Amino acid sequence: MKKVKLLVALGVCGLVLGACGNEEKAEGNATETVSTAVESSEIASSALDSSKTSESAAKSKDVYFENDTLKIDMATVKLTGTEITPPNEFNEASQLVITYEFTNDSEELMQPGMTFIACFNASQETEVTVDALDVGMSPQDEKYTAMNEMAFTDVKPGATVESVISYDIKYDGDPITLTATQGIAGEELGTKIYETK
CATH class of the missing domain: 1.20.5 (Single alpha-helices involved in coiled-coils or other helix-helix interfaces)
Structure with a gap:
Protein backbone atom coordinates (compact mmCIF):
# COMPACT_ATOMS: atom_id res chain seq x y z
CA MET A 1 0.00 0.00 0.00
CA LYS A 59 5.14 65.92 -52.64
CA SER A 60 7.91 68.44 -52.02
CA LYS A 61 9.31 67.68 -55.48
CA ASP A 62 5.87 68.24 -57.02
CA VAL A 63 5.15 71.53 -55.22
CA TYR A 64 7.96 74.03 -54.61
CA PHE A 65 9.40 77.50 -55.14
CA GLU A 66 13.10 77.51 -55.96
CA ASN A 67 15.43 79.07 -58.52
CA ASP A 68 12.71 81.62 -59.37
CA THR A 69 10.30 78.83 -60.36
CA LEU A 70 7.00 78.09 -58.64
CA LYS A 71 5.58 74.62 -59.25
CA ILE A 72 2.09 73.80 -58.04
CA ASP A 73 -0.24 70.99 -59.07
CA MET A 74 -1.94 72.98 -61.81
CA ALA A 75 0.77 75.27 -63.17
CA THR A 76 4.41 76.32 -63.37
CA VAL A 77 5.38 79.99 -63.04
CA LYS A 78 8.97 80.99 -63.83
CA LEU A 79 9.99 84.54 -62.88
CA THR A 80 12.01 85.91 -65.80
CA GLY A 81 12.70 89.59 -65.08
CA THR A 82 11.98 92.74 -63.09
CA GLU A 83 12.02 96.49 -63.51
CA ILE A 84 11.33 99.39 -61.15
CA THR A 85 9.33 102.07 -62.97
CA PRO A 86 9.01 105.63 -61.56
CA PRO A 87 5.65 107.36 -61.08
CA ASN A 88 4.16 108.55 -64.36
CA GLU A 89 0.92 109.84 -65.87
CA PHE A 90 -0.72 106.44 -65.34
CA ASN A 91 0.66 105.56 -61.89
CA GLU A 92 1.10 107.81 -58.87
CA ALA A 93 3.49 105.36 -57.23
CA SER A 94 6.66 103.67 -58.42
CA GLN A 95 6.04 100.09 -59.51
CA LEU A 96 7.79 96.76 -59.33
CA VAL A 97 7.16 95.14 -62.72
CA ILE A 98 7.66 91.36 -62.85
CA THR A 99 7.71 89.35 -66.07
CA TYR A 100 7.10 85.62 -65.93
CA GLU A 101 6.59 82.51 -68.01
CA PHE A 102 3.38 80.61 -67.30
CA THR A 103 2.72 76.94 -68.15
CA ASN A 104 -0.75 75.44 -67.71
CA ASP A 105 -0.14 71.98 -66.19
CA SER A 106 -3.84 71.30 -65.60
CA GLU A 107 -6.52 69.90 -67.85
CA GLU A 108 -8.59 73.09 -67.68
CA LEU A 109 -8.23 76.58 -69.16
CA MET A 110 -6.24 78.86 -66.82
CA GLN A 111 -5.36 82.56 -66.76
CA PRO A 112 -1.73 83.48 -65.93
CA GLY A 113 -2.68 86.66 -64.03
CA MET A 114 -5.25 84.91 -61.82
CA THR A 115 -2.76 82.15 -61.00
CA PHE A 116 -0.02 84.67 -60.17
CA ILE A 117 -2.32 86.69 -57.88
CA ALA A 118 -3.49 83.49 -56.14
CA CYS A 119 0.06 82.20 -55.55
CA PHE A 120 2.17 85.32 -54.89
CA ASN A 121 1.94 88.19 -52.40
CA ALA A 122 4.25 91.19 -52.30
CA SER A 123 4.98 93.16 -49.12
CA GLN A 124 7.29 95.78 -47.66
CA GLU A 125 8.41 95.85 -44.05
CA THR A 126 8.85 98.92 -41.87
CA GLU A 127 10.11 99.06 -38.29
CA VAL A 128 6.64 98.31 -36.96
CA THR A 129 4.53 96.93 -39.84
CA VAL A 130 4.48 94.55 -42.77
CA ASP A 131 2.43 96.20 -45.52
CA ALA A 132 0.90 94.18 -48.35
CA LEU A 133 1.40 95.79 -51.76
CA ASP A 134 -1.49 96.26 -54.17
CA VAL A 135 -1.39 94.85 -57.68
CA GLY A 136 -0.82 97.92 -59.84
CA MET A 137 -2.07 99.06 -63.19
CA SER A 138 -0.57 97.12 -66.07
CA PRO A 139 2.73 98.62 -67.22
CA GLN A 140 2.07 100.82 -70.25
CA ASP A 141 5.46 100.48 -71.93
CA GLU A 142 5.03 99.07 -75.44
CA LYS A 143 7.39 96.17 -74.72
CA TYR A 144 4.79 94.81 -72.26
CA THR A 145 1.75 95.04 -74.57
CA ALA A 146 1.63 91.37 -75.63
CA MET A 147 2.35 90.19 -72.05
CA ASN A 148 -0.44 92.43 -70.69
CA GLU A 149 -2.91 90.95 -73.14
CA MET A 150 -1.91 87.44 -72.10
CA ALA A 151 -2.32 88.05 -68.35
CA PHE A 152 -6.08 87.47 -68.27
CA THR A 153 -6.48 85.32 -71.37
CA ASP A 154 -7.51 81.65 -71.09
CA VAL A 155 -4.46 79.47 -71.73
CA LYS A 156 -4.95 75.90 -72.96
CA PRO A 157 -3.67 72.86 -71.05
CA GLY A 158 0.00 72.22 -71.77
CA ALA A 159 0.61 75.68 -73.28
CA THR A 160 3.33 78.11 -72.14
CA VAL A 161 3.03 81.91 -72.47
CA GLU A 162 4.82 85.05 -71.25
CA SER A 163 3.02 87.52 -69.03
CA VAL A 164 3.60 90.49 -66.71
CA ILE A 165 2.31 91.87 -63.41
CA SER A 166 3.12 94.98 -61.40
CA TYR A 167 2.89 96.04 -57.74
CA ASP A 168 2.58 99.60 -56.44
CA ILE A 169 5.58 100.36 -54.20
CA LYS A 170 4.68 101.99 -50.87
CA TYR A 171 8.17 102.81 -49.64
CA ASP A 172 10.71 103.77 -52.30
CA GLY A 173 14.13 102.42 -51.42
CA ASP A 174 12.89 99.62 -49.11
CA PRO A 175 13.12 95.99 -50.25
CA ILE A 176 10.05 94.07 -51.41
CA THR A 177 9.43 90.49 -50.32
CA LEU A 178 7.58 88.31 -52.83
CA THR A 179 6.08 85.31 -51.04
CA ALA A 180 5.05 82.19 -52.97
CA THR A 181 2.23 80.00 -51.67
CA GLN A 182 0.39 76.94 -52.87
CA GLY A 183 -2.67 78.97 -53.91
CA ILE A 184 -4.83 81.36 -51.87
CA ALA A 185 -4.23 80.74 -48.14
CA GLY A 186 -2.08 77.76 -49.12
CA GLU A 187 1.20 76.57 -47.61
CA GLU A 188 4.09 79.03 -47.93
CA LEU A 189 6.68 77.67 -50.35
CA GLY A 190 9.38 80.35 -50.27
CA THR A 191 10.27 84.00 -50.76
CA LYS A 192 12.30 86.24 -53.05
CA ILE A 193 13.63 89.70 -52.12
CA TYR A 194 13.69 92.57 -54.61
CA GLU A 195 15.75 95.68 -53.90
CA THR A 196 14.09 98.96 -54.90
CA LYS A 197 17.10 101.30 -54.58
Whole structure:
Protein backbone atom coordinates (compact mmCIF):
# COMPACT_ATOMS: atom_id res chain seq x y z
CA MET A 1 0.00 0.00 0.00
CA LYS A 2 2.86 2.32 0.88
CA LYS A 3 4.42 1.53 -2.48
CA VAL A 4 1.18 2.43 -4.27
CA LYS A 5 0.93 5.73 -2.37
CA LEU A 6 4.58 6.46 -3.15
CA LEU A 7 4.04 5.72 -6.85
CA VAL A 8 0.93 7.91 -6.93
CA ALA A 9 2.80 10.74 -5.17
CA LEU A 10 5.72 10.43 -7.60
CA GLY A 11 3.28 10.39 -10.54
CA VAL A 12 1.54 13.53 -9.27
CA CYS A 13 4.92 15.24 -8.76
CA GLY A 14 5.95 14.23 -12.26
CA LEU A 15 2.74 15.61 -13.69
CA VAL A 16 3.14 18.85 -11.75
CA LEU A 17 6.76 19.21 -12.81
CA GLY A 18 5.82 18.34 -16.39
CA ALA A 19 3.06 20.91 -16.33
CA CYS A 20 5.47 23.51 -14.97
CA GLY A 21 7.88 22.69 -17.76
CA ASN A 22 5.11 23.02 -20.34
CA GLU A 23 4.00 26.27 -18.73
CA GLU A 24 7.55 27.61 -19.01
CA LYS A 25 7.66 26.48 -22.63
CA ALA A 26 4.27 28.08 -23.23
CA GLU A 27 5.47 31.23 -21.51
CA GLY A 28 8.64 31.11 -23.59
CA ASN A 29 6.62 30.62 -26.76
CA ALA A 30 4.25 33.41 -25.73
CA THR A 31 7.23 35.68 -25.03
CA GLU A 32 8.75 34.79 -28.40
CA THR A 33 5.40 35.42 -30.10
CA VAL A 34 5.00 38.80 -28.38
CA SER A 35 8.61 39.68 -29.20
CA THR A 36 8.10 38.70 -32.85
CA ALA A 37 4.86 40.71 -32.98
CA VAL A 38 6.63 43.74 -31.51
CA GLU A 39 9.46 43.40 -34.05
CA SER A 40 6.92 43.04 -36.88
CA SER A 41 5.07 46.07 -35.59
CA GLU A 42 8.32 48.06 -35.44
CA ILE A 43 9.20 46.98 -39.00
CA ALA A 44 5.70 47.93 -40.20
CA SER A 45 5.92 51.24 -38.36
CA SER A 46 9.34 51.90 -39.84
CA ALA A 47 8.03 51.05 -43.31
CA LEU A 48 5.08 53.38 -42.74
CA ASP A 49 7.39 56.18 -41.61
CA SER A 50 9.59 55.51 -44.62
CA SER A 51 6.51 55.57 -46.83
CA LYS A 52 5.42 58.90 -45.29
CA THR A 53 8.92 60.27 -45.83
CA SER A 54 8.87 59.14 -49.46
CA GLU A 55 5.39 60.61 -49.90
CA SER A 56 6.55 63.86 -48.32
CA ALA A 57 9.69 63.93 -50.49
CA ALA A 58 7.62 63.21 -53.60
CA LYS A 59 5.14 65.92 -52.64
CA SER A 60 7.91 68.44 -52.02
CA LYS A 61 9.31 67.68 -55.48
CA ASP A 62 5.87 68.24 -57.02
CA VAL A 63 5.15 71.53 -55.22
CA TYR A 64 7.96 74.03 -54.61
CA PHE A 65 9.40 77.50 -55.14
CA GLU A 66 13.10 77.51 -55.96
CA ASN A 67 15.43 79.07 -58.52
CA ASP A 68 12.71 81.62 -59.37
CA THR A 69 10.30 78.83 -60.36
CA LEU A 70 7.00 78.09 -58.64
CA LYS A 71 5.58 74.62 -59.25
CA ILE A 72 2.09 73.80 -58.04
CA ASP A 73 -0.24 70.99 -59.07
CA MET A 74 -1.94 72.98 -61.81
CA ALA A 75 0.77 75.27 -63.17
CA THR A 76 4.41 76.32 -63.37
CA VAL A 77 5.38 79.99 -63.04
CA LYS A 78 8.97 80.99 -63.83
CA LEU A 79 9.99 84.54 -62.88
CA THR A 80 12.01 85.91 -65.80
CA GLY A 81 12.70 89.59 -65.08
CA THR A 82 11.98 92.74 -63.09
CA GLU A 83 12.02 96.49 -63.51
CA ILE A 84 11.33 99.39 -61.15
CA THR A 85 9.33 102.07 -62.97
CA PRO A 86 9.01 105.63 -61.56
CA PRO A 87 5.65 107.36 -61.08
CA ASN A 88 4.16 108.55 -64.36
CA GLU A 89 0.92 109.84 -65.87
CA PHE A 90 -0.72 106.44 -65.34
CA ASN A 91 0.66 105.56 -61.89
CA GLU A 92 1.10 107.81 -58.87
CA ALA A 93 3.49 105.36 -57.23
CA SER A 94 6.66 103.67 -58.42
CA GLN A 95 6.04 100.09 -59.51
CA LEU A 96 7.79 96.76 -59.33
CA VAL A 97 7.16 95.14 -62.72
CA ILE A 98 7.66 91.36 -62.85
CA THR A 99 7.71 89.35 -66.07
CA TYR A 100 7.10 85.62 -65.93
CA GLU A 101 6.59 82.51 -68.01
CA PHE A 102 3.38 80.61 -67.30
CA THR A 103 2.72 76.94 -68.15
CA ASN A 104 -0.75 75.44 -67.71
CA ASP A 105 -0.14 71.98 -66.19
CA SER A 106 -3.84 71.30 -65.60
CA GLU A 107 -6.52 69.90 -67.85
CA GLU A 108 -8.59 73.09 -67.68
CA LEU A 109 -8.23 76.58 -69.16
CA MET A 110 -6.24 78.86 -66.82
CA GLN A 111 -5.36 82.56 -66.76
CA PRO A 112 -1.73 83.48 -65.93
CA GLY A 113 -2.68 86.66 -64.03
CA MET A 114 -5.25 84.91 -61.82
CA THR A 115 -2.76 82.15 -61.00
CA PHE A 116 -0.02 84.67 -60.17
CA ILE A 117 -2.32 86.69 -57.88
CA ALA A 118 -3.49 83.49 -56.14
CA CYS A 119 0.06 82.20 -55.55
CA PHE A 120 2.17 85.32 -54.89
CA ASN A 121 1.94 88.19 -52.40
CA ALA A 122 4.25 91.19 -52.30
CA SER A 123 4.98 93.16 -49.12
CA GLN A 124 7.29 95.78 -47.66
CA GLU A 125 8.41 95.85 -44.05
CA THR A 126 8.85 98.92 -41.87
CA GLU A 127 10.11 99.06 -38.29
CA VAL A 128 6.64 98.31 -36.96
CA THR A 129 4.53 96.93 -39.84
CA VAL A 130 4.48 94.55 -42.77
CA ASP A 131 2.43 96.20 -45.52
CA ALA A 132 0.90 94.18 -48.35
CA LEU A 133 1.40 95.79 -51.76
CA ASP A 134 -1.49 96.26 -54.17
CA VAL A 135 -1.39 94.85 -57.68
CA GLY A 136 -0.82 97.92 -59.84
CA MET A 137 -2.07 99.06 -63.19
CA SER A 138 -0.57 97.12 -66.07
CA PRO A 139 2.73 98.62 -67.22
CA GLN A 140 2.07 100.82 -70.25
CA ASP A 141 5.46 100.48 -71.93
CA GLU A 142 5.03 99.07 -75.44
CA LYS A 143 7.39 96.17 -74.72
CA TYR A 144 4.79 94.81 -72.26
CA THR A 145 1.75 95.04 -74.57
CA ALA A 146 1.63 91.37 -75.63
CA MET A 147 2.35 90.19 -72.05
CA ASN A 148 -0.44 92.43 -70.69
CA GLU A 149 -2.91 90.95 -73.14
CA MET A 150 -1.91 87.44 -72.10
CA ALA A 151 -2.32 88.05 -68.35
CA PHE A 152 -6.08 87.47 -68.27
CA THR A 153 -6.48 85.32 -71.37
CA ASP A 154 -7.51 81.65 -71.09
CA VAL A 155 -4.46 79.47 -71.73
CA LYS A 156 -4.95 75.90 -72.96
CA PRO A 157 -3.67 72.86 -71.05
CA GLY A 158 0.00 72.22 -71.77
CA ALA A 159 0.61 75.68 -73.28
CA THR A 160 3.33 78.11 -72.14
CA VAL A 161 3.03 81.91 -72.47
CA GLU A 162 4.82 85.05 -71.25
CA SER A 163 3.02 87.52 -69.03
CA VAL A 164 3.60 90.49 -66.71
CA ILE A 165 2.31 91.87 -63.41
CA SER A 166 3.12 94.98 -61.40
CA TYR A 167 2.89 96.04 -57.74
CA ASP A 168 2.58 99.60 -56.44
CA ILE A 169 5.58 100.36 -54.20
CA LYS A 170 4.68 101.99 -50.87
CA TYR A 171 8.17 102.81 -49.64
CA ASP A 172 10.71 103.77 -52.30
CA GLY A 173 14.13 102.42 -51.42
CA ASP A 174 12.89 99.62 -49.11
CA PRO A 175 13.12 95.99 -50.25
CA ILE A 176 10.05 94.07 -51.41
CA THR A 177 9.43 90.49 -50.32
CA LEU A 178 7.58 88.31 -52.83
CA THR A 179 6.08 85.31 -51.04
CA ALA A 180 5.05 82.19 -52.97
CA THR A 181 2.23 80.00 -51.67
CA GLN A 182 0.39 76.94 -52.87
CA GLY A 183 -2.67 78.97 -53.91
CA ILE A 184 -4.83 81.36 -51.87
CA ALA A 185 -4.23 80.74 -48.14
CA GLY A 186 -2.08 77.76 -49.12
CA GLU A 187 1.20 76.57 -47.61
CA GLU A 188 4.09 79.03 -47.93
CA LEU A 189 6.68 77.67 -50.35
CA GLY A 190 9.38 80.35 -50.27
CA THR A 191 10.27 84.00 -50.76
CA LYS A 192 12.30 86.24 -53.05
CA ILE A 193 13.63 89.70 -52.12
CA TYR A 194 13.69 92.57 -54.61
CA GLU A 195 15.75 95.68 -53.90
CA THR A 196 14.09 98.96 -54.90
CA LYS A 197 17.10 101.30 -54.58
